[in-house]
Amino acid sequence: MTVPAAPSAASARAQLAELCARAPAHWPASTGARVPGADPRPAAVLVLFGVLDATASTVAAAPVARDLDVLLLRRASTLTDHAGQVAFPGGRIDAVDAGPVDAALREAVEETGLDPSGVETLGTLPALELAVSNHLVTPVPAWWRRPTPVVAVDHAETVDVYRVPVADLLHPDNRGSTARARGGRPWRAPAFVVGELVVWGFTAIVLDRMFDALSWTQPWDRDRTIDLTP
Numbered sequence: 001m002t003v004p005a006a007p008s009a010a011s012a013r014a015q016l017a018e019l020c021a022r023a024p025a026h027w028p029a030s031t032g033a034r035v036p037g038a039d040p041r042p043a044a045v046l047v048l049f050g051v052l053d054a055t056a057s058t059v060a061a062a063p064v065a066r067d068l069d070v071l072l073l074r075r076a077s078t079l080t081d082h083a084g085q086v087a088f089p090g091g092r093i094d095a096v097d098a099g100p101v102d103a104a105l106r107e108a109v110e111e112t113g114l115d116p117s118g119v120e121t122l123g124t125l126p127a128l129e130l131a132v133s134n135h136l137v138t139p140v141p142a143w144w145r146r147p148t149p150v151v152a153v154d155h156a157e158t159v160d161v162y163r164v165p166v167a168d169l170l171h172p173d174n175r176g177s178t179a180r181a182r183g184g185r186p187w188r189a190p191a192f193v194v195g196e197l198v199v200w201g202f203t204a205i206v207l208d209r210m211f212d213a214l215s216w217t218q219p220w221d222r223d224r225t226i227d228l229t230p
């Protein structure tokens with residue numbers, strides 16, 4: 001298979017902005033069968049891409065620049081929802097927020113300590129119902145035009161912060177599917193493994209669909225099962 005020349009970081013930003021301007025094809029409405037109960041609570045996550053200022057991916061050939069990265073964090077194992085999972089910065093939309101963009105930025109500041117003045121939000125993607133925790137989550141793609149240091153600000157919520165090379169996430173050897181039961185039915189969903197980092201659930205679904213819509217995806221084995229056993 002011939003891999004096209006990797007686009008520059010600037011072209012990746014332009015692609016992300018264009019994605020926000022149109023409705024992505026095959027975008028899921030939900031991440032699983034809805035649990036009966038109250039209406040889902042509105043929330044937002046910041047899907048922040050940028051250019052690594054340290055070690056870039058060592059992938060020899062990739063559909064993106066090797067220094068393109070995305071910001072992720074690991075949630076504390078003591079949290080009620082999605083404990084211990086790798087996730088985007090984000091949380092519920094509060095009364096103080098003007099909308100999903102404000103909420104995503106506010107939560108990112110609280111969780112990672114980034115300087116929001118260096119972040120350019122590019123728009124929003126359609127909200128996904130996160131059935132397992134009863135949230136309706138709006139992804140907010142953004143570009144880090146002036147990166148600032150990030151750390152786990154409050155260890156009661158966040159234990160680690162990562163800037164993960166997108167080329168590593170896209171590599172076929174780092175992709176697979178999780179197999180879990182939802183409502184008594186088997187449920188398979190995309191996942192990523194980069195070193196000791198396992199990205200699955202809502203975060204992996206959003207990344208997978210974004211990569212498809214951006215034409216960044218490389219063929220990968222959907223039948224490969226990634227074990228989530230600790």
